[in-house]
Amino acid sequence: MNPAPFYGVTPGKPVLDGLAGDITEVHHIEWLIRGGLDVKDNMVVLAPDIHAAVHATDAAFDWSDLSFAVNGRRLPLALNKHLTRRP
16 A cells, blocks of 8 residues: 655655654544545644544544544644644
């Protein structure tokens, strides 16, 4: 499987071009297996532990404040340069 494109990231290079080292993973907000698209507006960069928690709890993404709800706790995106809030 080829890695999803994310702002022209080269396969094998860190997602944020070294800013976060190699400790980040790309998550599809609407999962590909559920019909989500492989486009940057459907992707966020997460730490591996947060990524695992999002999948384990099937956490919903709240577009109104750009956060995930994991076990009743809000996890807002710390760095966002491409997503826009929606009502």
